[in-house]
Amino acid sequence: MKLNDPQLLKQACYVAGNWVTAIDDACSSVTNPSTGELIATVPALGKQETSSAIHAADKAQGDWAARTAKERATVLRRWYELIVENTEDLATILTSEQGKPLAEAKGEITYAASFVEWYAEEAKRAYGELIPSHKPDARILVSKQPIGVVGAITPWNFPAAMITRKCGPAFAAGCAVVLKPAPDTPLTALALAELAGRAGIPAGLFSVITGDAVAIGGALTESPTVKKISFTGSTGVGKLLMSQSADTVKKLALELGGNAPFIVCDDADLDKAIDGVMIAKFRNAGQTCICANRIYVHNSIYDEFAAKLVDRVKALKVADGFEPGANLGPLINAAAVEKVQAHVDDAQAKGAKLAYGEPQPEGTHFFPPQVLTEMDDTMRIATEETFGPVAALFRFSDDADVIRRANHTSSGLAAYAYTQSLSRAFKFSEALEYGMVGINEGLISTEAAPFGGVKESGLGREGARQGMEDFLETKYTLMGGL
Numbered sequence: 001m002k003l004n005d006p007q008l009l010k011q012a013c014y015v016a017g018n019w020v021t022a023i024d025d026a027c028s029s030v031t032n033p034s035t036g037e038l039i040a041t042v043p044a045l046g047k048q049e050t051s052s053a054i055h056a057a058d059k060a061q062g063d064w065a066a067r068t069a070k071e072r073a074t075v076l077r078r079w080y081e082l083i084v085e086n087t088e089d090l091a092t093i094l095t096s097e098q099g100k101p102l103a104e105a106k107g108e109i110t111y112a113a114s115f116v117e118w119y120a121e122e123a124k125r126a127y128g129e130l131i132p133s134h135k136p137d138a139r140i141l142v143s144k145q146p147i148g149v150v151g152a153i154t155p156w157n158f159p160a161a162m163i164t165r166k167c168g169p170a171f172a173a174g175c176a177v178v179l180k181p182a183p184d185t186p187l188t189a190l191a192l193a194e195l196a197g198r199a200g201i202p203a204g205l206f207s208v209i210t211g212d213a214v215a216i217g218g219a220l221t222e223s224p225t226v227k228k229i230s231f232t233g234s235t236g237v238g239k240l241l242m243s244q245s246a247d248t249v250k251k252l253a254l255e256l257g258g259n260a261p262f263i264v265c266d267d268a269d270l271d272k273a274i275d276g277v278m279i280a281k282f283r284n285a286g287q288t289c290i291c292a293n294r295i296y297v298h299n300s301i302y303d304e305f306a307a308k309l310v311d312r313v314k315a316l317k318v319a320d321g322f323e324p325g326a327n328l329g330p331l332i333n334a335a336a337v338e339k340v341q342a343h344v345d346d347a348q349a350k351g352a353k354l355a356y357g358e359p360q361p362e363g364t365h366f367f368p369p370q371v372l373t374e375m376d377d378t379m380r381i382a383t384e385e386t387f388g389p390v391a392a393l394f395r396f397s398d399d400a401d402v403i404r405r406a407n408h409t410s411s412g413l414a415a416y417a418y419t420q421s422l423s424r425a426f427k428f429s430e431a432l433e434y435g436m437v438g439i440n441e442g443l444i445s446t447e448a449a450p451f452g453g454v455k456e457s458g459l460g461r462e463g464a465r466q467g468m469e470d471f472l473e474t475k476y477t478l479m480g481g482l
């Protein structure tokens, strides 16, 4: 891996302000999903190191919270600038361990940096209020205080953005973070920690620990010092962390799995809808939580839509993320390939047609994009998150019916609808039981909006003003005897 700044490639963890390895030198491998090559090894740490990190975080957090908001904002701004200055190296590390095309990796670094920039600004706006009281000689003072030490656990699909979306608001609010990144993509997290240290994030305020998920997650959830768990990942693990956090009644932020419906009405601008599907379905090779999983197309335009989509999908280039012009890199691992193939096989066995798709090259993690037509609601894709580049087209003919089918899932993260009618647009926006709805838009992620789901897709919001609120407690003081 050629980096302008080789110091960004870390094979040690950042614990309490020090770069550490395991006492017994135990480590785990990080491989390139495109080639299978070993890129680096990272320490396999556990409960003891997590406890040290929690202790250091607790010590550092008080001083950090006592600084003025402007001082915290200045450090965050510097972190933002360093991330932007090192975009090329960070993107190289990200593509090497995650596989996404380099252009997409650069886009993710820009997106990741945007959260740090946003919360550097938002740090100064943790406003309270003074409420006219129920007694003439008293006033009700409401102030905001940092929640304290936060345990953060992140997935591999956005190795940079899922970290800054938590750490930006946490540090802005005056909190400390102990982070466990995904084992497939720890190098981006460690590079971000190196830049955080250079920016002036104090020792102990931010630790990054790689290793055994159960041990690290257990130490974070059982510690009374950790006041909040902020998790992004699968719904199953989210539920587990929720139950583990019950004993110490922690605040929880859970950004979990989705199964997004993408509805194309008969009055939609077809070309715009196709553009929307291309981004909502094939970004990151279909491995995003807000990926269009079920594409419902009105009967009257179904065939035309399918034909246009096939034309666009045929032009996608599946290649190593470093190859110029690559649109789709590999899936993250063999288990991901197996799951996506199982969804395709299940659909075909139940009558779906493969309108376009090359066979999956065995022995690799590449999965060529596919378009399936004549999908029905008995197929696994109708209820399970596929997490791969398979566009599954369902038919519909009635708005009320498609809304009912779109809502018929335990997930509630993102939904999309394409229509030129304003009243229909409002109807879909209001009736879809999802935390986020894109109307005539396939790319909804931005630091300026509150990202998050309802139902089993999670709790809390990340991004925007709401993302900062999640790291603050509300304190009420009654000022009497005035």
Ligand code: NAP
Binding pocket: 153, 154, 155, 156, 157, 158, 162, 180, 181, 182, 183, 211, 212, 213, 214, 216, 217, 218, 232, 233, 234, 235, 237, 238, 240, 254, 255, 256, 257, 258, 288, 289, 290, 385, 413, 453, 457, 458
């Ligand atoms: P995952 O298997 O749940 O893993 C996520 C993180 O949790 C990893 O760091 C993992 O580490 C850790 N983990 C697993 N078991 C744990 C335990 N018992 N205690 C503590 N930590 C544990 O999810 P994934 O496969 O990486 O990510 C894909 C999922 O994330 C999809 O469902 C996707 O929709 C969802 N996602 C949601 C959002 C959102 O904003 N809502 C964003 C991105 C992704 P190990 O791998 O070491 O076990």
